[in-house]
Every structure is written in structure tokens, then in C-alpha cells.
Amino acid sequence: MTNKDSKAASYPPPTPTAVSAPFWEAAQEERFVYQQCADCARAVFPPRAHCPHCWSQTLAWQESTGEGTIASFTVAHRPGHPAFAELAPFVLALIDVQDGFRLLSRLTQNPDAGLQVGDPVRLVWVASGDWKLPLFEPIPVDGGQ
């Protein structure tokens, strides 16, 4: 976790909707939740009012393991939003969470850490402005802490 994350108050905050609010409420309690369809059992992310796979409107919140792999990544040298300029360069990644969904997040890792597509990662909670965000860190090959 980087101290740089917590001091920048001008970071663009999440913009919860009535449907996605449970995700962000859980996140502030350091719980990483996603929706699962009661009919087809598939994971749904980002949150919505229906299942995009079968159009069922019965979805239930589940707690995620927060473990996954890097589907792809980039080292952002010139971020699109000025609030992130002082953080750059940093790593953004698409994470395939093992519960069956993909999300975009940031890695807490140094950009020079030799990341590869397919590397395993795990969730870490990091403050960004007034919000806690689910970021990720590579799982060391020996599996240790």
C-alpha cells in the first residue's frame, strides 16, 4: 500500500448508483462482493439489476475470494486523469477473479517488478481519497505473505 494513494483527495471518486451501492458499502468494510445469478449461477460484474447472461432478475450478493490472475496490464506513464499524475508510473490491470468475473484495477506493485500476463494476484484494500478501493498485488511464487 502506498502513502501516495491516501493523500490525494482529488482522485475521482466512485459514483455508486442505487443498484451498485451494496458493492461500495461492502468495500468500505473491506469486503469484496459481486452478484451471482440465482438462475444460471454465473457471476455478474459490474453490478446491475439483471443477469446479462440469462436476463434473470434474481441476483444475490456473494463475497469474493479476491484471488485471480492478470488478464492483461499496462504501466501508465501518462494517466488520463490529472489526479493520478503524481502516482505515475503505476500498473493498471484487468484481473480475472477466480469467482468468474473480470474487473479493472490497479496493482500496488512497482512497475518494474517484472509482471507477466497470467500472474496470480490477490486483493488488498487501499484508501484512495475518501474511499477504499480493491487493488491487487502479485502473489509471490512461494505463496508466502
Place this chain on the structure above:
Amino acid sequence: MSAGAIVGVGELAPQRYSAGVTTLSMLATAAIEATHDAGLSRGDIDGLLVGPQVGETPQHVPATVAEYLGLQPTMANVVDLGGATAAGMAWRAAAAIQAGMCQTVLCVLGNINERGRVPRSPNRNPIREFDVPFGASGANTSYAFLAQRHMARYGTTSAQLATAVVAQRENAQLNPKAIFHGTPLTVDDVLNSPFVVEPLRLLEIVMPCAGAAAFIVTSPERARDLRHRPVMISGAGEKITHRAMSQAPSLTSGPLKAAIASAYRQSGTGPADMDMLQLYDCYSIVIALTLEDAGVCPVGESGPWMVENDLTWRGPQPLNTHGGQLSFGQADLAGGMSHIVEAVHQLRHQAGERQIADARTALVTGNGATLSEATALVLQREDV
């Protein structure tokens, strides 16, 4: 089979920054040029397709543009497919004509780019909610994910991607309208430019600029009585799959694959029939992925293929003979129209120094958001 023909084109030379003009005034200049190019006049235009959020107005865009141009169309609409908008307009225009809603459609796109203007999306959508707070604003990040994944899976290299950028820049040296006309480029130049979003560097990312373009579509029958040999829209395809990169069905292929297949099928053509490839090229990686999705080269082999083949106007299947967005310029959505305008010039055999021999068939693609919105056209010079 053709439902419509492109009979007029107009295009402003892209400029890095605009001053003292409005988007509406640039649209008007391109529209008037296209109408005159067709040998038509204002009164002949009874259909209008425009892009979303034209500089001076976020809403009622068709009515605003119609009033500004002094048109009273019987069919007007916004086409909102990002970089896929222009090609999407072509088949929509033809379909509206076939449906009897109008006879001659003006398709027009453009944008100002004022120095110091900082665009900030006020959107409240899943990207704003789930991408931006993590530091992922704008398209660069998303295309970097695609490039990284292609490199990881197929061994594609930065030097290979740069080859296509350089070939297009060479084409641009024969196009006085290109924003990088007079500025040649080498692979080393690309590889020595700074990283913006690894693995993508500054010179493989499109530079925003100002400009506008327009084209006129009418029925094949009417087209034969006009000034130029018509360019037939002999096949079209479209597919939209997602908005946020995290929701893309694939990171190494896109909906262009289906859109291009549809355009081939409708026109009875295949990749080998294309005399030129006018491919949407906002980033180097998009060229590579589109070559694969178009079946021009095998899946995963675009990297070596781009190095082994001459993609300049001299080659057997030239890529973006006008320079592409990367070297001609991308004036917002009009950037995606530049490929159509160039194909029309080539198919009319009016492309000047960069004219390719006996050009008869062109593949044109459009790509919106991040391989999210896809449109493809097969355009053909009509046989005499």
C-alpha cells in the same frame, strides 16, 4: 448487390488546433464540398446523418445541423458509434433510401480542437464508476491492455507494430492534406518515443486534431446520372459487444471480425479481393488486430506479417493510402470518415500521386470505443 452508392466526398485538412471556427461551420464546409463534388445542390439533400454532441450542442443535433445548413430532411438521425460511426452511417443511409424515407443522404462529422481545452466526461456509467477511480481514464489504457495481451500470447513486438505506423507515414508523404505530410518517420523514431501506456508509445497513439468530413449517399440508379463514377456500398457489417474493456469478450480479437465477415458475405468478396485496406487505426495494435480479424493474415501472425509485406501504396494491398488516422489525422469522429473518403478517391482513380493501379475494391473499417463498436464496408468501383 448494392443498396446505395457514395457519390460525393468532402474533407477539410486536419489541423492540430482550431481557432475562430465552430464545429458547425466546419461541418458546413465539408458538407458543401461533398454536395458540390457529387454535382448536387442543397435542394437535393433530403436525408441527414450526424454524430452525437456536435461542439455547439449536446442535444437535437440533427435539427441544429439541418437548420445551420438550411436543409429540411425527411430522415435525420444521430449515429453514435465512436470511430465506427462513419462506416455505420453509410449503410444506414442506404437503408433509409431503400426504405423510401429519402433519396439522397448527407453524412457529416467533425470537431474543433481548441488549445488548452481539457475534455472531461460528465458521464455516470460503469466506466466512470469502476475504471476511472482506479486511474484508468480515456482510451489509452484499454488499447495498452490489448497490445500487452497480444504480445504475451503471440510474441508480437513493438518493432513489428511500429512497421505499420511507419508504412502509413510513408503514404502520408504523398498526401498534402495529411497532418504529418512532410514529416517522415522511422521505426526507431517510434521505438524511441516515450511510453504513454506501456507497451504503447507516443507515436503509435493517435493525436487529437480538428477537422471535418462528409459524404453523400444515394441510390445506385440515381448515382449513375451524377458527376463521378459511383462507388457502390456492396457490403456492410456491424457488431457491438461491450463498452468497458473489462467486459470485452476477447482481448485479442474484436467485433470487427463479425462485421467484416458480414461485409465480405454481402459483397461476395474475401480478403484476397481487396485492392486496398482502409483500416481504422487509432493505435498501432488496432491495425494488427484488424488485419487478423479481416483474414488478411492468420490469427496471431500480424506482427511478422506487417514486417514481411509492403503496406505502402506500392504494395499489393496497401494499408491506409492517405496516411490513416495516425498520419493523416483524427479529427474526432471524422477520423473514421477519412478512410471512406480515401477509398472513394482511390476507387475513382483520383488519388493523385498515391493512386494505386486499377483500384476496384476496398475494405473500410470503423472501430468505436475499444474494439467495442465495429463497422465494416466493402466499397467497389462500379463496372462500366
